[in-house]
Amino acid sequence: MSDSAASAAAALLDRIQAPAGSGRDIPDAATRETIGRAPVHSVAELDDAVARAKAAQPAWEALGHEKRIELLLAAADAIDANAESLAYLLSREQGKPLNGPNARFEVGACSAWLRTNAATVLEPQVIVDDETLHAELVYKAAGVVAAIGPWNWPMMITTWQIGPSLRMGNTVVAKPSEYTPLSALALLAVMNEVLPPDVLIGISGDREVGARLASHPDIAKVMFTGSTATGRKIIESSAGNLARLTLELGGNDAGIVLPGTDAKEIAQDLFWGAFINTGQTCAALKRLYVHDSVYDDVVDALAEIAASVPIGNGLDEDNVLGPLQNKAQFDIVSRLVEDAKASGGRIVTGGEAAPELGELFYRPTIVADIGNDAALVQEEQFGPALPVIRYSDVDEAFGWANGVDVGLGASVWSSDPDAAREAATRMQSGTVWINSHGGLHPMVPFGGVKSSGYGLEFGVEGLKSVAVTQVVSGPGRKA
Ligand code: NAD
Numbered sequence: 001m002s003d004s005a006a007s008a009a010a011a012l013l014d015r016i017q018a019p020a021g022s023g024r025d026i027p028d029a030a031t032r033e034t035i036g037r038a039p040v041h042s043v044a045e046l047d048d049a050v051a052r053a054k055a056a057q058p059a060w061e062a063l064g065h066e067k068r069i070e071l072l073l074a075a076a077d078a079i080d081a082n083a084e085s086l087a088y089l090l091s092r093e094q095g096k097p098l099n100g101p102n103a104r105f106e107v108g109a110c111s112a113w114l115r116t117n118a119a120t121v122l123e124p125q126v127i128v129d130d131e132t133l134h135a136e137l138v139y140k141a142a143g144v145v146a147a148i149g150p151w152n153w154p155m156m157i158t159t160w161q162i163g164p165s166l167r168m169g170n171t172v173v174a175k176p177s178e179y180t181p182l183s184a185l186a187l188l189a190v191m192n193e194v195l196p197p198d199v200l201i202g203i204s205g206d207r208e209v210g211a212r213l214a215s216h217p218d219i220a221k222v223m224f225t226g227s228t229a230t231g232r233k234i235i236e237s238s239a240g241n242l243a244r245l246t247l248e249l250g251g252n253d254a255g256i257v258l259p260g261t262d263a264k265e266i267a268q269d270l271f272w273g274a275f276i277n278t279g280q281t282c283a284a285l286k287r288l289y290v291h292d293s294v295y296d297d298v299v300d301a302l303a304e305i306a307a308s309v310p311i312g313n314g315l316d317e318d319n320v321l322g323p324l325q326n327k328a329q330f331d332i333v334s335r336l337v338e339d340a341k342a343s344g345g346r347i348v349t350g351g352e353a354a355p356e357l358g359e360l361f362y363r364p365t366i367v368a369d370i371g372n373d374a375a376l377v378q379e380e381q382f383g384p385a386l387p388v389i390r391y392s393d394v395d396e397a398f399g400w401a402n403g404v405d406v407g408l409g410a411s412v413w414s415s416d417p418d419a420a421r422e423a424a425t426r427m428q429s430g431t432v433w434i435n436s437h438g439g440l441h442p443m444v445p446f447g448g449v450k451s452s453g454y455g456l457e458f459g460v461e462g463l464k465s466v467a468v469t470q471v472v473s474g475p476g477r478k479a
Helices: 003-016 043-062 065-081 083-094 103-119 154-167 179-190 207-213 228-241 265-277 295-308 327-342 395-400 417-424 457-463
Strands: 024-027 034-038 123-128 131-140 144-148 171-175 200-201 219-227 242-250 253-257 286-290 348-349 367-370 385-391 411-412 430-436 467-475
Touching: 003 083, 034 083, 034 171, 034 179, 034 295, 043 131, 043 144, 043 171, 043 200, 043 207, 043 265, 065 083, 065 103, 065 154, 065 179, 083 103, 083 154, 083 179, 103 154, 103 457, 144 154, 154 171, 154 179, 154 457, 171 207, 171 219, 179 200, 207 228, 207 348, 219 228, 228 242, 253 265, 253 395, 265 286, 265 295, 265 367, 265 385, 265 411, 286 295, 286 395, 295 348, 295 367, 295 385, 327 367, 327 385, 385 395, 395 457, 411 417
Parallel strands: 144 171, 144 219, 171 200, 219 242, 253 286, 253 411, 286 385, 367 385, 411 430
Antiparallel strands: 024 034, 123 131, 131 467, 348 367
């Protein structure tokens, strides 16, 4: 990271942070030094933001698709032009390293997603076209969209929410997580260099502001990514404003390694499927079921990678894993690993904090010989600790994999493509990957089943989810 990127990041920060003496201090996730002050907007300021977004919406919709496409492409260019300073700020606030599938990768995904949103077309659907009737389903803007996001991928997930919304002619009020407000606000500031006023407004506040935003009478649609507990509250508040909801909630993704699989072939992909963003990823591999015949090989191969992968301050170009983002998450991971030890799990590598690196660092951890009922298996750890469970009966492994109340992603691993494909559909999850875990594509729909939420993001389905439908019904061809 060059000095010029650091000073450009400081200038960007100055554009978004609260004036000196106000706001809330935000720490660097790795060093815990203060990096800036997040504005703390009040409910009254939120109400004003929604009113401005509502007033701006008709003109934004009236611009038409071509002009909005042009502006989204310009916003993607603006992100690329500021990529290093955005990545620098993201790395400090969130903790993810610049390198690897981390901060630079996340910023790159933002512009890539916006370009795909711009290029995706949602055509009216002709339902009936005969002598007596011509009926079409057309898609229109919903109005003002609330975009409420988590702290793990704060820029990318915000982009997933706002890109399709803007594309379809909605205006957006975005409320980032109170843990990572600066990253999201910086992204919005860069996009707002090219967007018309009040089309995209960032509000930074606590949970009370999030709750008010979701229940606001002028919000037509809530795009929410976060915990299942908060998702349930948003469902309750939608009883008041009838806002349409897309809920991307918690997960506890399972992977199953089938008999006869070559451990060395899959070890790298397994590792990154679980440890991407230091395990703080919604659709990361969080429980791995491995057949007895290959169990020891898989555990050894994973442990070898985990013990050698560089971890530390994200601004150091060598590192590819970082700290936990916040103390609450650090405590969850510590508690679950201690519980795993107490219940007989074998720590193959890691299993403890790494205080010499900083307060919130935890060593990449592989826990073997752990029972399916351990808390580390049954609860979402959201951190760098992977339980590996041995099985000998494939049906029992699927029973375990599907035996939780969430279903975001899942994976099956096999050297036999036919066996893998057949096994894949047995998983109860919104996505199932074969021989990989967690890869996303801006045109491929993504969403959860069971308590992982409902609604789809990305591609054409993603545009539909931020639109309202209207049936246009008229005379048929020979009428
Ligand atoms: P969280 O639910 O605590 O917070 C998410 C956002 O909701 C924050 O911006 C918060 O301020 C806001 N909020 C809190 N209370 C609210 C309320 N009553 N009404 C409206 N908004 C409110 O989640 P988190 O801890 O930031 O994120 C971690 C969780 O998110 C994990 O469970 C993870 O699996 C999940 N996640 C899911 C996906 C996905 O795509 N399914 C992606 C990333 C993270």
